[in-house]
Amino acid sequence: MKKILITGGLGFVGSHLAIELSKNPCFSVSIIDPGKYFFAKGLHNYNYYNNIKINLLHQNKVNIFNIDLLNSEKITKLIKEIKPEIIVHLASVSVAGVADYYPDKAKENIFDATYNLLQTVVNKVPVERFIYISSSMVYGHFPKDENGNIILPNEDAPCNPIDIYGSFKLCCEHLIKAFHYRKKLPYVIIRPTAIYGHNDCNFRVTELFVTNALLGRPILLDNGGLHLLDFTYIDDVVKGICSTIENPNALNQTFNLSYGKGRSIKELAEIIQQYIPDTKIEKSNFPPFRPNRGALDISKAKQLLNFSPEFSLEKGIKIYIEQVKEHILNLHYPVKYF
Numbered sequence: 001m002k003k004i005l006i007t008g009g010l011g012f013v014g015s016h017l018a019i020e021l022s023k024n025p026c027f028s029v030s031i032i033d034p035g036k037y038f039f040a041k042g043l044h045n046y047n048y049y050n051n052i053k054i055n056l057l058h059q060n061k062v063n064i065f066n067i068d069l070l071n072s073e074k075i076t077k078l079i080k081e082i083k084p085e086i087i088v089h090l091a092s093v094s095v096a097g098v099a100d101y102y103p104d105k106a107k108e109n110i111f112d113a114t115y116n117l118l119q120t121v122v123n124k125v126p127v128e129r130f131i132y133i134s135s136s137m138v139y140g141h142f143p144k145d146e147n148g149n150i151i152l153p154n155e156d157a158p159c160n161p162i163d164i165y166g167s168f169k170l171c172c173e174h175l176i177k178a179f180h181y182r183k184k185l186p187y188v189i190i191r192p193t194a195i196y197g198h199n200d201c202n203f204r205v206t207e208l209f210v211t212n213a214l215l216g217r218p219i220l221l222d223n224g225g226l227h228l229l230d231f232t233y234i235d236d237v238v239k240g241i242c243s244t245i246e247n248p249n250a251l252n253q254t255f256n257l258s259y260g261k262g263r264s265i266k267e268l269a270e271i272i273q274q275y276i277p278d279t280k281i282e283k284s285n286f287p288p289f290r291p292n293r294g295a296l297d298i299s300k301a302k303q304l305l306n307f308s309p310e311f312s313l314e315k316g317i318k319i320y321i322e323q324v325k326e327h328i329l330n331l332h333y334p335v336k337y338f
Contacts, residue, residue, distance in 0.1 A: 004245070005082055006031045007069060007117065008090035009062070012200045013133065013192075015053040016238050017088065021245070022060040030063035030082055032075070032091070038098045038105060044332045045201040053199060069113035076120045085128040086245055089117060094202040096137055096165035103164050110168040114175060122183040129186050129251065131244055132176055136193035136230070136256070137166030141292045150228065150262060150294035155191070155254045162291050173254075180252060188244045189254040193296055196316065197234030198323035205265065206231065206317070210324050211333050213272050218280040225266030225283070228294040230258040233311035233319075240307050249304040257301055259309045262294030271317050 004021055008014040009031020022029045037046045057064060067074050069091050092110050093099055099106035114132075121127055136153075140160040143151040161167045179185040196206035209219050240257040244250035266281075273279040301307035311319075 001028050002026055002086065002246075003028045003030070003082060003084045004086045004088065005079070005084035006088045006090060007033070007113075008092060009033050009057075009064070010035060010050060010053055011090060011094065012197075012202060013195060013234065013237060014090040015057065015199065016197070016234050017090070017241055018062045019056055019060050020238050020242060022062050030065065030084070031057070032065050032067050032069065032078070034066055034068040036068075036109065038093060038102060039203060041334045042201055042203060048327070048330055049199045049201045069116055070108060072116045072120070075116060076124055079120050079125045083125060086131065087117070087121065087127050087129075088131045088133070088241065089114065090133045092133075092169075093165070095204060096135075096163055097203070099165035099168065100163065106164055106168055110165070111171055111175075114172040118175065118179050118185070122179055122185055127186070129188060129245070130176065131188045131190065131241070132172065133241070134173055134189050134191045135166060135169045136191050136258070136293065136296055137161055137163060137291070138170040138173065138191065139291070139293075140166065142294050144292075150292070152295050152297040153256075154297040155256055155300055166291075186251055188250045188252075190241060190244065190257050191254065191296070192232060192237050192240075192257045193293070194229040194231045194258070195234055195237050196231060197320055200234075205229075206268065206320065209269060209272055210317070210321055211328065211331070213276040213279040214321070214324060214328050215333060216278070217335070218282045219269045219272065220282055220284040221266055221269060222284045225264055225269060227265050227292075228262040229265065229268075230260065230262055230293070230295045231268065231313045231316070232258045232309070233316035236309040236311050240301060240305065240309075243305040243307060247305060253300075253304065255301045255305065255307075256296040256298050257307065258296045258298055259311065259313070260295055260298040261312075263313050268313065268317070271314055272321070275318055275321050
């Protein structure tokens, strides 16, 4: 039986991944997560969803260890006990905005945590594969052609992050590759983008728009909602990560994982309005503060991993709305988040 360890396993992506992997009788899945959360106004929702996730993980016989990756001694001891063949490293801060508000926390929980984990892996407990979940934020502004159209970045595109989150993620990518060249660390790097789906409680735009619509509040479009994102449903991301676990084509490679189509924030709002007809959409004068982005080039993942995303924004949002409806009465959403 292959032993898989997921860091950040109580998080949005980590919990979905752990449950999916646990369905394979050939895998024994454990997670590490200290239960950190950085949005005070979202703490009620975090605790609510955390209880749901913990129950689901227990039902699927996933081992849970509440240990902080910043504690090198405890992490080394645990990894020596588990002896995982595969590590999927998701532990981080939940969204880019956290890094803007708390850069010290971002450094600790992105870079320092990764460094500690790598030190243990290369010096104490070697693994078959170290899978790092990075971010499309490493690219910074996506390039444009002479007509102003976004050029889809592939994995070889220049990385010029413009924010703290993307900068630390790129630092970790470089660190992992350095450990590969110097210490023979076998790795996979994955760059997802704009993930959404059930059990998310990190104030991502999809969560805010859907809950505002269900609560009868207007959806506000910063900059007219012109910003493009490659919205990716959680099931597609999990499927993509799973395809790198044992696939020899994935070894020592970097992959973009997304749906592969850029959609505007305005389109997102209008799709929600189709499913929740009373939704009000209003424009805001608040300037955009994220990089100019759009779709990722996912041709490499399609070719080497047979990755084939299934959930268009229309299909994914319809499912997501129904899932949020089941829980909305138990959740607290402030009028102002930041």
